[in-house]
Amino acid sequence: MSLLNITNFLPHSFLQETSLHHNLGEEISLCENGNMIFHWADFDETCDVIRAQMESNVNLKEDFENRERALAQLSLIPVWFRTSTNVQQTTMYNVYERYILNKSQIVTNLDPFSSTEVSFISGTGPFKLMSISECLNPTTYKDFVLVSLLRGKLPKRDFRVRLKAKVLAEFGANFQKATLINLDQLTTRGLLLSMDSDLYSRYMIQEGKIRLLLDTKVLTDSLGKTLLDLSEHLQQYPFNLLYSSRKEDAIELAVTAFKVQSSFDFLKNKKSYLFVPYTALKASHPLSERAINEFVSYTRRLVRNHYQATATEFSA
Numbered sequence: 001m002s003l004l005n006i007t008n009f010l011p012h013s014f015l016q017e018t019s020l021h022h023n024l025g026e027e028i029s030l031c032e033n034g035n036m037i038f039h040w041a042d043f044d045e046t047c048d049v050i051r052a053q054m055e056s057n058v059n060l061k062e063d064f065e066n067r068e069r070a071l072a073q074l075s076l077i078p079v080w081f082r083t084s085t086n087v088q089q090t091t092m093y094n095v096y097e098r099y100i101l102n103k104s105q106i107v108t109n110l111d112p113f114s115s116t117e118v119s120f121i122s123g124t125g126p127f128k129l130m131s132i133s134e135c136l137n138p139t140t141y142k143d144f145v146l147v148s149l150l151r152g153k154l155p156k157r158d159f160r161v162r163l164k165a166k167v168l169a170e171f172g173a174n175f176q177k178a179t180l181i182n183l184d185q186l187t188t189r190g191l192l193l194s195m196d197s198d199l200y201s202r203y204m205i206q207e208g209k210i211r212l213l214l215d216t217k218v219l220t221d222s223l224g225k226t227l228l229d230l231s232e233h234l235q236q237y238p239f240n241l242l243y244s245s246r247k248e249d250a251i252e253l254a255v256t257a258f259k260v261q262s263s264f265d266f267l268k269n270k271k272s273y274l275f276v277p278y279t280a281l282k283a284s285h286p287l288s289e290r291a292i293n294e295f296v297s298y299t300r301r302l303v304r305n306h307y308q309a310t311a312t313e314f315s316a
Contacts, residue, residue: 024050024063024146028227028306030299031234035164035241038303041149044156049307051150064150067143071096079135081110082117082127089123095135096144101153113262113270159300160187165241167193170211170250171204181274183242186296190277197262200272205255212251212276215244216291223294227302251285 030036040046054060074093081088088110097103099112110116110132117127118135148154166180179199185192193212195204204210218237222230234241257280261273281289 024060024067024150025142028303030161030227030230031237031241032231033235033238035238036161036234038161038299040307041146042157042162043159043300043303045159045304046307047149047156054150064147068147071140071144071147074140078120080119080123080127081132082119082125083110087123092135095132096141099132099136100141100144101148158188159296159303160185160192161296161299163241165243167240167243168213168245169193169195169204170213171207171209173207175209175211177203184273186292188296188300190275190281191292193274193276194271195274197270197272200260200274208255210253210255210258212253213244213246213249214242214251214288214292215246215249216242216288216295218242219295220291223298227306230299230302249285249288251281251288253280253284 024040026040028038030038040050050060054064071093074096075091077092079090079092079095081090112132115129115131118130118132119125119127145154149156162185163183165183167183168178169181170176170178179195181193181195183191184194218234218241222233225233253276257276259275259277261275262270278289278293281292
C-alpha cells in the first residue's frame with residue numbers, strides 16, 4: 001500500500017499499558033484524550049507480532065475468524081451500478097476488494113465520489129443516486145483492511161502515529177489567507193495532512209505556496225519519557241496538538257512539494273490528502289523537521305519495546 005492509500009482505523013478503544021491484545025481493534029493511546037494513537041496495523045513489526053500471537057492467543061484468533069466470516073457475508077449482497085451505457089452487477093465484497101486491494105476488475109471506470117445510480121434490489125431497479133463511497137461502512141472497511149493485512153494481501157506499513165489535530169495553513173498573496181487543516185499522521189518519511197478538496201484545488205494549488213505553522217516543542221519535550229509519561233505529557237494539549245499561530249513556527253512549502261491524492265470519508269465529503277516529505281520540511285525549517293523526525297523515531301522504539309515485552313509476557 002502506498003503512503004497515500006489512506007485508511008482510518010476505528011473504533012477508539014485504548015490499550016492499557018500492561019494489557020495484552022484481546023481483539024484486533026485495540027490501540028495504544030499515546031495521549032489520554034485519544035488525540036494521538038498507535039494501532040498495530042501501522043507498523044510492520046507489530047503486525048508480525050499480532051500475526052504470531054494469533055497462533056496461541058485464543059481471543060485474537062476468535063476475533064480474527066469472526067471478522068473474516070462477517071466479511072465473507074458481503075459476497076451474498078448483490079449490487080447493481082447503472083451508467084449511461086450499461087448496468088454492472090457485482091457484490092459488496094467485490095466493491096470493497098476493488099477500492100481497498102485494487103484487485104477486482106468489476107466496477108471499473110466509476111468515480112467513488114461522483115453520484116452513480118445504485119440498486120441493491122435488481123438490475124432493473126429501483127435505483128438511487130448516490131456515490132460508491134456512501135455504500136461503504138467505515139467499520140467494515142477497517143475490518144477488510146485488518147484481515148487483508150494479516151492474510152498478506154496488503155503490504156505492511158512503515159511506522160506511523162495517527163492524530164486528531166488541526167494546524168494553521170496560510171496561503172494567498174503574502175500569505176494573507178488562512179484556514180485550519182487536519183494533521184492526520186506522523187510517519188517515518190513525512191507528514192500526512194488532509195483538507196477539503198475544493199478548497200485545495202480552487203485556492204491553495206493556484207497560489208503555488210503554502211505556509212504551515214507547527215509548534216514542535218511539545219514533541220521535543222516528549223523525548224526520554226515512558227509510554228505512560230508520554231501520555232500524561234501530551235494530555236496538557238487537549239486540543240490541536242502542534243497548533244501554532246507564531247510566525248517563527250512557519251514552514252513555507254511549495255505546492256509541488258506535496259504528494260496529493262483524493263479520497264473519501266464515508267460520506268459525501270471529498271478530501272485531498274497531502275503528504276509532505278521530511279526533505280521538504282528540512283529545507284524550510286530544519287529545527288521543526290528534526291523535532292518531528294526524532295519524535296517519530298523515539299515513539300517507534302517505545303512501541304517496539306512495548307510489544308516485545310507483551311509478547312514475552314504472553315509466552316511466559
